[in-house]
Amino acid sequence: MADDLVTLDEALAAAHLPALVAAMVHMTGDAGWLRPEWTPTYTPLARNDPGISESEQAKIREAAKAAITAYLAGEPMKLATPDQPLLRRMMDYVGGAPIPERYADFLIDELALSGSSKDPHFEQPRLKEAARKLKVLVIGAGMSGLLTGIRLSQAGIPFEIVESNPDVGGTWLVNTYPGCRVDNANHMYSYSFEPNHAWPQHFSPQPELLKYFRGVADKHDLKKHIRFETTVESLTWDEDRAVWRAQLIGKDGGRETVEANAVVTAVGQLNRPRLPDIEGRDSFQGPAFHSAQWRHDVDLTGKRVAVIGTGASAFQFVPEIAPKVAQLKVFQRTPPWGLPVPHYHEDVPEGMKWLLEHVPYYDKWYRFWLFWMTTEGFLPMVKSDPDWTGPTTAVGEANAALREMAASALAAQVQDRPDLLPHVVPTYPVGGKRAVLDNGVWLGALKRPNVELVTERITRITPTGVVTADGVEHEVDVILYGTGFQASRFLSGLSVKGRGGRDLHEAWAGDARAYLGMTTPGFPNFFIIYGPNTNIVVNGSIIFFSECAVRYIVGALKLMAETGARAMEVKRDVHDAFNIRVDEANKGWAWGSPNVTSWYKNEFGRVSQNWPFGLIDYWRATLAPNPDDFVLEKQAEPVA
Ligand code: NAP
Numbered sequence: 001m002a003d004d005l006v007t008l009d010e011a012l013a014a015a016h017l018p019a020l021v022a023a024m025v026h027m028t029g030d031a032g033w034l035r036p037e038w039t040p041t042y043t044p045l046a047r048n049d050p051g052i053s054e055s056e057q058a059k060i061r062e063a064a065k066a067a068i069t070a071y072l073a074g075e076p077m078k079l080a081t082p083d084q085p086l087l088r089r090m091m092d093y094v095g096g097a098p099i100p101e102r103y104a105d106f107l108i109d110e111l112a113l114s115g116s117s118k119d120p121h122f123e124q125p126r127l128k129e130a131a132r133k134l135k136v137l138v139i140g141a142g143m144s145g146l147l148t149g150i151r152l153s154q155a156g157i158p159f160e161i162v163e164s165n166p167d168v169g170g171t172w173l174v175n176t177y178p179g180c181r182v183d184n185a186n187h188m189y190s191y192s193f194e195p196n197h198a199w200p201q202h203f204s205p206q207p208e209l210l211k212y213f214r215g216v217a218d219k220h221d222l223k224k225h226i227r228f229e230t231t232v233e234s235l236t237w238d239e240d241r242a243v244w245r246a247q248l249i250g251k252d253g254g255r256e257t258v259e260a261n262a263v264v265t266a267v268g269q270l271n272r273p274r275l276p277d278i279e280g281r282d283s284f285q286g287p288a289f290h291s292a293q294w295r296h297d298v299d300l301t302g303k304r305v306a307v308i309g310t311g312a313s314a315f316q317f318v319p320e321i322a323p324k325v326a327q328l329k330v331f332q333r334t335p336p337w338g339l340p341v342p343h344y345h346e347d348v349p350e351g352m353k354w355l356l357e358h359v360p361y362y363d364k365w366y367r368f369w370l371f372w373m374t375t376e377g378f379l380p381m382v383k384s385d386p387d388w389t390g391p392t393t394a395v396g397e398a399n400a401a402l403r404e405m406a407a408s409a410l411a412a413q414v415q416d417r418p419d420l421l422p423h424v425v426p427t428y429p430v431g432g433k434r435a436v437l438d439n440g441v442w443l444g445a446l447k448r449p450n451v452e453l454v455t456e457r458i459t460r461i462t463p464t465g466v467v468t469a470d471g472v473e474h475e476v477d478v479i480l481y482g483t484g485f486q487a488s489r490f491l492s493g494l495s496v497k498g499r500g501g502r503d504l505h506e507a508w509a510g511d512a513r514a515y516l517g518m519t520t521p522g523f524p525n526f527f528i529i530y531g532p533n534t535n536i537v538v539n540g541s542i543i544f545f546s547e548c549a550v551r552y553i554v555g556a557l558k559l560m561a562e563t564g565a566r567a568m569e570v571k572r573d574v575h576d577a578f579n580i581r582v583d584e585a586n587k588g589w590a591w592g593s594p595n596v597t598s599w600y601k602n603e604f605g606r607v608s609q610n611w612p613f614g615l616i617d618y619w620r621a622t623l624a625p626n627p628d629d630f631v632l633e634k635q636a637e638p639v640a
Helices: 007-012 017-028 054-072 084-097 101-111 126-134 143-153 206-219 312-321 351-356 364-372 395-415 441-446 504-508 540-564 572-586 615-621
Strands: 136-139 159-162 231-238 243-249 253-258 262-265 288-290 304-308 328-330 337-340 436-438 451-454 456-460 465-468 473-475 479-481 495-497 526-528 565-570 629-632
Touching: 007 054, 007 351, 017 054, 017 084, 017 364, 084 101, 084 364, 101 364, 101 615, 126 540, 126 572, 136 143, 136 253, 143 159, 143 206, 143 540, 159 288, 159 337, 243 262, 253 565, 304 465, 312 328, 312 441, 328 465, 337 395, 351 364, 395 441, 395 572, 441 451, 495 504, 495 572, 540 565, 540 629, 565 572
Parallel strands: 136 159, 136 262, 231 495, 262 526, 288 479, 304 328, 304 479, 328 451, 337 436
Antiparallel strands: 231 243, 243 253, 456 465, 465 473, 565 629
């Protein structure tokens, strides 16, 4: 393709132009590319449109074609690392608005423009030696567990990963329901250090995600560290020796105890399916299963099917099964907010893949754009205004405007079915729960003649169907539960006994809390990834959070190596003060609104899942542990 200018035209036609212009600054060393008339203007629900006139777009492509052609002919790239002021201008340009100064170093790191990461290094021989003497037990070989393995490997710290499944991939291994795909742009939903320029779709299907994580595990040679089909049943802190003793159960039921200086749990928040507490649920005689335990042996063709739940999972599988079943009844308690993403199921054009692979820095600026627009760029629209006196369907003016746009987009889809309209526009504020990406297939499915949206409350399940409050019995052959996960029951099923034999679940009493989502007083050298208050509703990719968390955890191990401490434990007052700040801040967002009920809140009504600050705040807080936050238990001095 390199010399084929026609194909280069095709590649440029598929380009994200602001990212391309930024890449051209690198390629040519000429900041003159950042022309005012080429400055993007994005709108919230049509963010892919850079808002640059067609004629100016043509000029960008023409100029870029000349520069890339010269580069392919051997012209060297001119500017790998622009100076700080120019980088700031490039960020503002691609972001379409001035990006606050406090984001600069964070975004430079996220872009990996400096070429060096902020991950802790163990260069000095003394640290290397100390690292080699540690042993870390990681629970889970999904996205976070694999990442932990990679970073521990790079730090030279011995580790073992225990995984209950027979393969890596976690949620991407387990969720195989029809239509399962990532709902975060793939070029951002990937490790920052393992870009994949070959993602087939902007939001690829589950098998592609699984392939990616398997590929990363192979590339980093992680499998030799993983015990598959093994479960960690309990962890007990040995006070005298400052080690965790883990009780493992293998697939044959065999038990084994292993010891580790530190434990990292990487089990996810959404790994325990939640079946609804509906009377008679177990009396149903036909097949009934949860979306995360999809039974591929049950052929739905020609069947009468009930779907209970209309969250992110049902939103993906209902359009897939609707055409093949005889009759589909979708039982909805609360409609989901859909945000228009017309390219949700579209392939990444070949030209775009080529640019990502061959035009230096294009991939980084494209990721930067995705990151900014879908993360911090979106947050102001879900911020609660304490002085808001408008209806409870919004939490502020910007949120009300977003609601208007999203509601109109939904209404436009049911113009031909006005009976559906009152049932498909949510009454809770946008951002109250995770919004789904809407390219029209959901409402398209609900409009099918063989599909019925049932909004009457379910009162019970019988051997042959579902009964609603209006007394109707909906007879079905199969019941599918898209009813979500027991997200607030952090680490359930794992017994953890810390200092003094204290049980973690008793300490939490159903209200899991941790400092920075990771550490809890009384449980030394115990780190949780994707722990309490590290989830996100509208902003960002959870991989970003895991990368931050793992950096911090490896930093904690480095701190132990540096200080000679054998144990570190977060101070109670630091932990408590952090949690007070978190709870207060969560009230300031749509998801913390008292008018919203969701799985983000636990049984006490506390938002136990979400991080209420900016991504930059998590990044900054987790760059390295502050020694003052911890009690460091020093190694016993050798007796003279
Ligand atoms: P969910 O968002 O928690 O949705 C559960 C659905 O079941 C809701 O509609 C809920 O209604 C309904 N429900 C629960 N109990 C019910 C009952 N007793 N009677 C009637 N309806 C009931 O679960 P999910 O769809 O599995 O998604 C969970 C999370 O997983 C998502 O938010 C997302 O973070 C993640 N996810 C991601 C992807 C992706 O990236 N591709 C895909 C799927 C899931 P209410 O709203 O009224 O409670």
